[in-house]
Amino acid sequence: MKGIRHIGIVVSDLERALHFYRDLLGFKESRIMDESGDFIEKITGMNGIDVTTVKLSADDGNLIELLHFKSPAAVKDDGNVFNRIGCTHAAFSTGDIEKDYTRLKKEGVQFICEPQLSSDKKAKVVFLKDPDGTMLELVQWLADSGEKK
Numbered sequence: 001m002k003g004i005r006h007i008g009i010v011v012s013d014l015e016r017a018l019h020f021y022r023d024l025l026g027f028k029e030s031r032i033m034d035e036s037g038d039f040i041e042k043i044t045g046m047n048g049i050d051v052t053t054v055k056l057s058a059d060d061g062n063l064i065e066l067l068h069f070k071s072p073a074a075v076k077d078d079g080n081v082f083n084r085i086g087c088t089h090a091a092f093s094t095g096d097i098e099k100d101y102t103r104l105k106k107e108g109v110q111f112i113c114e115p116q117l118s119s120d121k122k123a124k125v126v127f128l129k130d131p132d133g134t135m136l137e138l139v140q141w142l143a144d145s146g147e148k149k
Contacts, residue, residue, distance in 0.1 A: 011068055027058060053066065069083045098124075
C-alpha cells in the first residue's frame with residue numbers, strides 16, 4: 001500500500017456535518033458529488049444507491065469523505081453495512097490494484113467485487129473486508145496529474 005487515501009463517514013444530516021467538519025474543525029471542501037448508478041452499486045454491493053459525497057481535505061492533503069445516503073436511508077449500528085452512521089471504511093492508495101487484488105484474493109480476503117473503473121475513468125476502485133468485517137477500499141489513481149481526488 002502506498003498510503004491512506006481517505007476515511008469515509010456516513011452522516012445523517014449533511015449540512016450539520018459540514019458545519020462541524022468544515023466550519024468548526026477547519027477541513028476544506030474539495031469535491032462534492034451526487035453518486036448513483038452501476039459503478040457505486042457495484043463497488044458497494046448495494047442496489048438503489050443515491051448518495052452525496054463530500055471530500056474534505058486537511059492542510060496536509062489527507063482527506064475525509066462524508067457520505068449522505070438519500071437511498072437507501074442510513075441506518076444506525078446495524079453492524080457491518082456500508083450505509084451505517086459513523087466511520088464506514090478507510091481507503092488506501094495503491095500503484096497496482098489488479099496485482100493487489102489477485103494477491104489478496106489468493107490469501108482468502110473477501111472482496112465485494114473485482115476492481116472497477118470509476119465513472120469518471122480517473123481511478124480503479126475495489127472494496128474488501130478485513131478479518132473482522134471492517135470495510136476497506138483500495139484506489140489506484142489513473143489520471144496523469146497524480147492528484148488525489
